[in-house]
Amino acid sequence: MWTVTVDQEGSRRVGDRVELLLADLRRDSPLVGAAPGAVVLPFDRTVGDEVQAVLGDPDLVVAVALHLIRIGGWSVGIGAGTVDGPLPATSRAGSGTAFIHARAAVEAAKSRLRGVPLAVRGPRADLAAEAEGVLTLLGSVVARRTADGWSVVDRLSGAGAAGARQQDVAAELGISQQAVSARLRAALWSEELAARPAAARLLRLAGADDDDGGSEDEGADA
Numbered sequence: 001m002w003t004v005t006v007d008q009e010g011s012r013r014v015g016d017r018v019e020l021l022l023a024d025l026r027r028d029s030p031l032v033g034a035a036p037g038a039v040v041l042p043f044d045r046t047v048g049d050e051v052q053a054v055l056g057d058p059d060l061v062v063a064v065a066l067h068l069i070r071i072g073g074w075s076v077g078i079g080a081g082t083v084d085g086p087l088p089a090t091s092r093a094g095s096g097t098a099f100i101h102a103r104a105a106v107e108a109a110k111s112r113l114r115g116v117p118l119a120v121r122g123p124r125a126d127l128a129a130e131a132e133g134v135l136t137l138l139g140s141v142v143a144r145r146t147a148d149g150w151s152v153v154d155r156l157s158g159a160g161a162a163g164a165r166q167q168d169v170a171a172e173l174g175i176s177q178q179a180v181s182a183r184l185r186a187a188l189w190s191e192e193l194a195a196r197p198a199a200a201r202l203l204r205l206a207g208a209d210d211d212d213g214g215s216e217d218e219g220a221d222a
Helices: 018-027 058-073 097-110 124-146 148-158 165-171 177-187 190-205
Strands: 002-008 041-046 050-054 074-080 118-121
Touching: 002 018, 002 058, 002 097, 002 177, 018 050, 050 058, 050 097, 050 118, 058 074, 058 124, 058 190, 074 097, 074 124, 074 190, 097 118, 118 124, 124 190, 148 165, 148 177, 148 190, 165 177, 177 190
Parallel strands: 074 118
Antiparallel strands: 002 050, 002 074, 041 050
């Protein structure tokens, strides 16, 4: 499993934004419509201006982390490992190696003076570092994406299984299909989609040593 610990940046300057973040996560984040079991313990305030959740799907961990980077103003720590049972009612009452690694990760993320404030820790430190590298690169893409880029990415990614076509997006935005294609290229949307599975796989492998006899080649999640 994966514990995601998120700490607000500059709370003394901008005030406590935790309730606004929790509302956003419930309403507009990849958590909406998540598959059964993907959210083990939902995001909740832990202490001060920090929130935390336990997730059971590495693809969802990637999507949520990038959503948080897009919002901005939050340091994101991802801990791979185990969660002690029985599960508590809230994540702030949880324990296990995933929580320990998430605490170390968010502290590392907060210590960064530049770049993407995200870190990954797990029992496989080498693979956690690789997951962090891929996620940081993806986060850089997301953080630099322009409003024009998001205008097409949001419409295409929000279409789900129905699959919006570029010509439909062009008609909705009142621009040419060529302009839609140009915005997607500049937004590096195809590159992001191609790299997300690698980040998710590395997150899974980063916690492999905490599995009960699991191996790197098994398809089961941590």
